[in-house]
Amino acid sequence: MRMDLSSHITLDRVPKKYYKPENDFEEYNLARYEKLPIAIYEEAKNAAVEIAAEIVEEMLLKQQQGKTFVLGISGGASPLPVYEELVKLHMENNVSFRNLVVFNTYEFYPVLDFAFSNLQMLKEVFLDKIDIDPTNIFSPDATAEKDLISDKCEEYEESLQKKGGLDYLLLGLGSKGNVGFNMPGSSLHSQTRMVMLDGDSRKDIARNFGSLDRVPLSAITMGLSDMMQARKISLIAWNEQKAQSIRDIVEGAVTDMVPGSILQTHGETKLFVDLAAASELTRISRPWLVTNCDWTSKLIRRAIVWLCGVVDKPILKLTNKDYNDNGLSELITLYGSAYNVNIKIFNDLQHTITGWPGGKPDADDTYRPERAKPYPKRVIIFSPHPDDDVISMGGTFQRLVSQGHEVHVAYQTSGNIAVGDEEVIRYISVLNSMRKKFTPGNRDLLEKYESIRNYLLHEKTNEDIDTPDILFIKGRIRREEARSADRYVGLPEENVHFLDLPFYETGKVKKNPISEKDVMIVKDFIETIKPHQIYVAGDLADPHGTHKVCLDAILASVDMIKEEEWFKDCRIWMYRGAWMEWEIDHIEMAVPLSPEELRQKRNAILRHQSQMESAPFLGDDERLFWQRSEERNRTTADTYWQLGLASYEAIEAFVEYIPVQ
Numbered sequence: 001m002r003m004d005l006s007s008h009i010t011l012d013r014v015p016k017k018y019y020k021p022e023n024d025f026e027e028y029n030l031a032r033y034e035k036l037p038i039a040i041y042e043e044a045k046n047a048a049v050e051i052a053a054e055i056v057e058e059m060l061l062k063q064q065q066g067k068t069f070v071l072g073i074s075g076g077a078s079p080l081p082v083y084e085e086l087v088k089l090h091m092e093n094n095v096s097f098r099n100l101v102v103f104n105t106y107e108f109y110p111v112l113d114f115a116f117s118n119l120q121m122l123k124e125v126f127l128d129k130i131d132i133d134p135t136n137i138f139s140p141d142a143t144a145e146k147d148l149i150s151d152k153c154e155e156y157e158e159s160l161q162k163k164g165g166l167d168y169l170l171l172g173l174g175s176k177g178n179v180g181f182n183m184p185g186s187s188l189h190s191q192t193r194m195v196m197l198d199g200d201s202r203k204d205i206a207r208n209f210g211s212l213d214r215v216p217l218s219a220i221t222m223g224l225s226d227m228m229q230a231r232k233i234s235l236i237a238w239n240e241q242k243a244q245s246i247r248d249i250v251e252g253a254v255t256d257m258v259p260g261s262i263l264q265t266h267g268e269t270k271l272f273v274d275l276a277a278a279s280e281l282t283r284i285s286r287p288w289l290v291t292n293c294d295w296t297s298k299l300i301r302r303a304i305v306w307l308c309g310v311v312d313k314p315i316l317k318l319t320n321k322d323y324n325d326n327g328l329s330e331l332i333t334l335y336g337s338a339y340n341v342n343i344k345i346f347n348d349l350q351h352t353i354t355g356w357p358g359g360k361p362d363a364d365d366t367y368r369p370e371r372a373k374p375y376p377k378r379v380i381i382f383s384p385h386p387d388d389d390v391i392s393m394g395g396t397f398q399r400l401v402s403q404g405h406e407v408h409v410a411y412q413t414s415g416n417i418a419v420g421d422e423e424v425i426r427y428i429s430v431l432n433s434m435r436k437k438f439t440p441g442n443r444d445l446l447e448k449y450e451s452i453r454n455y456l457l458h459e460k461t462n463e464d465i466d467t468p469d470i471l472f473i474k475g476r477i478r479r480e481e482a483r484s485a486d487r488y489v490g491l492p493e494e495n496v497h498f499l500d501l502p503f504y505e506t507g508k509v510k511k512n513p514i515s516e517k518d519v520m521i522v523k524d525f526i527e528t529i530k531p532h533q534i535y536v537a538g539d540l541a542d543p544h545g546t547h548k549v550c551l552d553a554i555l556a557s558v559d560m561i562k563e564e565e566w567f568k569d570c571r572i573w574m575y576r577g578a579w580m581e582w583e584i585d586h587i588e589m590a591v592p593l594s595p596e597e598l599r600q601k602r603n604a605i606l607r608h609q610s611q612m613e614s615a616p617f618l619g620d621d622e623r624l625f626w627q628r629s630e631e632r633n634r635t636t637a638d639t640y641w642q643l644g645l646a647s648y649e650a651i652e653a654f655v656e657y658i659p660v661q
Helices: 005-011 024-030 044-064 080-093 118-125 146-162 199-209 224-228 240-251 259-265 297-311 320-325 329-335 338-350 388-402 421-438 443-459 468-489 516-529 546-561 565-569 595-606 625-642
Strands: 038-041 069-073 100-104 106-109 168-171 193-196 218-221 233-237 269-274 378-383 406-411 496-498 533-537 571-575 589-593 650-657
Touching (some): 005 546, 038 044, 044 069, 044 168, 044 269, 100 118, 100 146, 106 118, 146 193, 146 218, 224 259, 233 240, 233 259, 240 259, 240 269, 297 320, 297 338, 320 329, 320 338, 329 338, 378 388, 388 406, 388 468, 388 533, 388 571, 388 589, 388 595, 388 625, 388 650, 406 468, 421 468, 443 468, 468 496, 589 595, 625 650
Parallel strands (some): 069 100, 168 233, 233 269, 378 406, 378 533, 406 496, 533 571
Antiparallel strands (some): 106 218, 193 218, 571 650, 589 650
């Protein structure tokens, strides 16, 4: 059973020659704009294996010499695959870490409960699973009195100096190009110190604490100057949300506004990224500037869309001179003139637009993104959380229903942790009022009401997780909000399905890994409906990772049934919208929305009242979900208009997924 097929979505869009060149000459050309050596991998796991092997090799060399090996490590999600590989080497290959000395590069301050400290996380995933001497673990003191913080920072640095400095520093990358908590504006000569966490930083780590109000206001971090004294540095970054920061660090100037850019001045630094994190590098996003290209239809579209932005013209006004002046003369050679290229790409984009996402019956579908028959179609819309369907494709959802298709919505998780406690109090208060009126003698319900209310108002602390009763209520709140939105769209109640995938139901922000049980639930559901269309969330920038896990569960199930005869007449469309949108050169189906349809989409989103201003996990985007959705849809429509196509109020975009062979 293949569990990580979502990584192949990026592979299908990027030819291997751009990230794994055949020789040094090609590598030199591709890296023309890159100021740091960078290794690009198809999957994070492959990079983690190489990094872990390098760390162990250098550690064992020191071990043979009777010396300690000093390693700087970071928290966060990025280094986790490396720690897993190091633990695997210890457990399966009997690698000993007895000479390892570890320095935790940052710690939250103050730490009132050690269970939520960065050091405790590192112990749980790495340090407690190897044979390191506990006295060889050093970390900033996050329990120190405020007037002793400076002294404790100096003690930390003195300990580092006594150990001879860092032999190897493993760094993750923050969302603002920060390393550790050296945020934009940090001095490039900074040392270990306490820093105040800005709003975005606190939101980034809120998932580790359960809610934003539990996140400490500050942290103690190793400074950039201390980091730069390490003999070797590896910076790692995965996923699309790190792509812009990677580009800034690798191709931009050294500036304190991008703290990671200082690594350009270190002679033994290397970056390890997956294809998604490398997606904004010139060699990946604009390869025509650094090498000869294998010109596919989609790459030509990407180049032309880019060229329109550079010269500020719509497609049909581009000239031979525009192509020749901007590194695209190859296309003139291939097609004979700018006009020929322009017409091809204009038509390609025009053919992505359809008001019939399920296919238009009795119409010529030669140039339509969806086939006309069969009609009506059976359709499944998979929604990771109970609101992703209307947030990301609410207009298309309405079109599918109103155009007569048999639409089913499958909510993959309960979304219960994203409901605030105040919502529960409000709902149980209504329930208690109903009890008083209709069943005043119901003592069991009264006791349950008083118990839950008292716990939420007086007993629950920032460190407590919700009780099973509270999780049940929060799940039901989201379930009924989803039903309300579906009724508004016009979906029959029997076509609303709640899968409650087991990986999600931990009661904590941290979820379990995807399992075979999750996949089989999805597979059985798909086989029950036997759809002609499946819509899935391809929004892998979701900071909490739920969208990726849900997508992997679907793709794994598809991988198992793709050879069945009925499935050969099924197409899979990936939507985005909650966290980011598809770039226009990848869009294969664009569904335009009128002002009235956009308003109806907003109304459907607003049915999810618990996810408005009080929602615990809105991410680092201050806009509410309906605002994000509308602005993204309008931006997509505006991009089409700027390229010279029709002007629409908004557009929802989709990319087809072709099952991996």
